[in-house]
Amino acid sequence: MIGRLNHVGIAVPDLAKACALYRDTLGVPVTAPAEMPEHGVTVSFVELPNSKLELLEPLGDASPLRAFLEKNPAGGMHHVCYEVEDIIAARDTLVQGGARVLSSGEPKIGAGGKPVLFLHPKDFLGTLVELKQA
């Protein structure tokens, strides 16, 4: 059902510092920050040869990242994102098996312009899982 590891999401308290760490210290290309108000985040992607990291900083008071960063002030691994060929078919199969979809249950448009949705971490080994239409 799932395909490529599209990215690993890492929540950070300071996106500029996080970008500098990956770009300058670890020597990897990093994209310019992009605000995504409908998700409550500002994101930069770290472009590794075979996958990406998504560095996420809270945007706005209602950002879903704020509670995570209160528990993890230095930042931390936040989610993994897998590509699927058909996000509706994948969702429906997982829901039939008992998995829970977060929020409305309907896909939203994500950072790459493709539909995404999030699955409950309790159903996936304590890991927040994002599915993204390939």
Add this chain to the structure above:
Amino acid sequence: MIGRLNHVGIAVPDLAKACALYRDTLGVPVTAPAEMPEHGVTVSFVELPNSKLELLEPLGDASPLRAFLEKNPAGGMHHVCYEVEDIIAARDTLVQGGARVLSSGEPKIGAGGKPVLFLHPKDFLGTLVELKQA
């Protein structure tokens, strides 16, 4: 300095159940469990098209995963592993920049038979980082 995302490490309380989730529910090939007593873990790899997940279950009373699973009983994202061309050169450059290497500071042999070492999460955005000789 860093290259491919070799794998994402996910700590789990029950490796057999975790393997079944990825193999049967999510439809991805999963390797047979392998015990690594020197690391205190039993591991299976989830073989995604472009990278891997390393599912980790504690092995032995002194396993470094036990404290993590006490805080996260359902499991959770544990580390990311990046490939480097020269693990000693990478370590020395990072240490000169102020980063801390865990344990003895010397590489050990990891799951794929290659030298690995771990970097302090406080120096890497709250994320435990494994470096692996490519």
